[in-house]
Amino acid sequence: MASHGIKDRVAIVGMGCTRFAEHWDKSLDDLIVEASEDTFASAGVTKDDVDAYWLGTAQSGMSGITLARPLQLEGKPVTRVENYCTTGSEALRAAAYAVASGAYDVAMAVGAEKVKDSGYQGLNAVPIPNDGTARTLTAAAMFSMVAPAYGKKYGVAEDELTAVLARISWKNHQNGARNPRAQFRKEVSTETICASPRVAGRLGVFDCAGVADGAAAAILVRAEDAHRYTDKPLYIKALSFSAGSGSGLIDPEYDYTWFPECASAAEDAYRQAGITDPRRQLAMAEVHDCFTPTELVLMEDLGFAERGTAWKEVLAGTFDRDGELPVNPDGGLKSFGHPVGASGLRMFFETWLQLRGEATPERQIDTDRTLALTHNLGGYPGEMVSFVSVVGTELG
């Protein structure tokens, strides 16, 4: 038994992504059609050229019909997948394995979410009948427990930690301001960030991801076929997934300063891709910054910083767009927005643009590195699923 990965066997040859926003005037179908048509055009194919489809949507629709109906797919294998906030990454993972297995020549992964039709702020899970004993906290409240635990463990004073978290939010807004597809396209000062109303614990509004509608998609083929579609394919170096048992919630040993599911997914991905020093080998990383403390802890879980040091690296600008390892150059969940099922594919879309040199000039990363990472998580501290991928422009 082993996690072998599919390094260099599958390539992404076309991608598309809508703007993420409060699309009051667009339906889920509109978003799916827009992202899919852009993706078909990007790869130079039609819907009939695609052999199999996977749709990732957390709660905007049931079954593959949610994709087959708007695209009017006839008799194709279309499957809906869901795995909390990693739903979009799961759609791509399924499509990649389908191609790698030889079952299909061309597969498509679409991620889409229409969250702004609920009438409520934030994300709201679809209720499942239960015994009424499960906690009903917001995600913000669950993740808010990370910051004080981290500060206590590593001796970071409360005001210092506030500055670190504000710096993360500031950076992601800086990046989002330069991204035409981002939900929030404004730079925000750290003063404004620190003065924002509290949502949960010490987290304010600017510590939380934007809630947006959106869709993104990718077309995948066998690596050896990639140049039939594009001169600049992205090769899949690693796809890793880790689901926790949920025992973190009831295990007294869990201390809320790290996410074991993310650390194990990263470890597996680096092994698949042959990465030994991610901070120096990766050109960039897209990580799941659902809340600012999440991004802080992920810098350590993903091996970008030693345990207990990420807060210093954040303040030093290591993860800024012009830093040693740019993190969330597209603005991240914070300012790009978080349409649940689309976010995982949106992360791939940024690697697609950056590694191909197609990002808008004001945020294009200047690097000779050829590898990029995406990290997508779902759930809460103690009860989490985590996805890590590595893609690259070169084979081998």
Place this chain on the structure above:
Amino acid sequence: MRGIVSIAGYVPYRRLQRAAVAQLFGTGGGKGTRSVASHDEDTTTMGVEAARRALRPAPGAALDSVWFATASPAYLDKTNATTIHAALRQPAAVAAFDFGGALRSGVGALCSSLAAGSGTTLVVMSDMRDGLPTSVDESAGGDGAAAIVVADDAPGTPVIAEYLGGASVSDEFLDRWRTAGDRRSKVWEERFGETRYVPLGTEAWESALKGVGVAPSDVDLVAVTGMHGRAVRALTRTLGASEGAVADDLGTTVGQTGTAHPGLVLASMLERARPGQVIAVVALADGADVLVFRTTKALASWTAAEPVADQVAGTADLPYGKFLAWRGMVTPEPPRRPEPQRVSATAAWRNEEWKFGFVGSKDRASQAVHLPPSRISMKGGAVDDMDPIDLADTEAVIATYTIDHLSHSASPPIVFAILDFDGGGRFPVELTDVDPAAVDIGDRVAMTFRKLFTADGIHDYFWKAKPVRSRELPPSAVETGGTGGTDG
């Protein structure tokens, strides 16, 4: 010998300063405070809390039945006593009955259990008293519960207060009434009730004392209870008891807790009594009931789990606006989040031990505690090799916590903590009866049975945690004696 084996009162944590009523409305209110059930409490949950406290000092009591009496039932049709029965983890063979509707049902249940020839009965009396803003009922009323274990004297169940006897007189007259669904009670002209209750009470008092062969001056402690404040005071003056014998009826601090009050003052009296004393309670409701007890030597080795005096002293004030919101008299803007969905009856039934009893499972090999219970261990992976572990009475320490301003709550914000239980076990749970600014990592908490929400008329009962507060208390208001004027 038959009598009381154990007893406990439960007074919720919050108090309304009666003066706050006049501050808002320019009228109403009065002096002192009244007790206020939390937004997550009802008569059933308060009954559970009283029952837990009554059973704790009586571990040998094997119940035959659980009787629950209230004039403010959480459910009609459905028995509320079964919820209490489940929270106490009583075997199925223990009967559970409600005594419904009337204020007199509480003292009536107690009289019936004492008059019964045999059997061990847990009598639970609980009430929440409401009135429209500025009304006497609003100010003079209170919320609370009492639980009394009644049994024959036996090695496992020593009687601490022998039931000497009593008397009940009944009369049909309209003093106070409320039709089903009404939020407020209505009362006839006050003088009429007084002219009925005083002679009825006198008749029952004289009959009871004569029957048990005790002179009024031999009564060591007595309390008169009833929603008719003038009648209570008038009767108290005519009992012929010595001045020091009249116990505080908790009117100035707790308020009149209706159905629960005879039990609550009885608990309060027994907690300060010495062996060999005669104790009487007089309850005025559609007649008069008098119960006379003599404490036994066993009282000396009985210790209240949480004395009423402590609960009267350890409180926090509730703003009048919150009181009105919690009682449904005003409707503040709710959080803009989806309302909770109703609990699944089948899921709740399958998980009865967990949901109502707070019973998890403990892996035999690793000793890892699973909350809720799990079939497969998180440590070592053993399958179906666990023992049940009851943590309802185990204290815990706050490992970390947060305050959620967004989640749906009847009284935001939600204070939520990760608890580490003494002896092992972790659980994330909501805190209650807590000041968000006063919570800290390392604080000690105890579990309490609460109502999380109500949807489609279904109450979601489960457990929360509340701070364990200092047991060192100032001299108690209970010791001051005298009846409280609460309807000024």
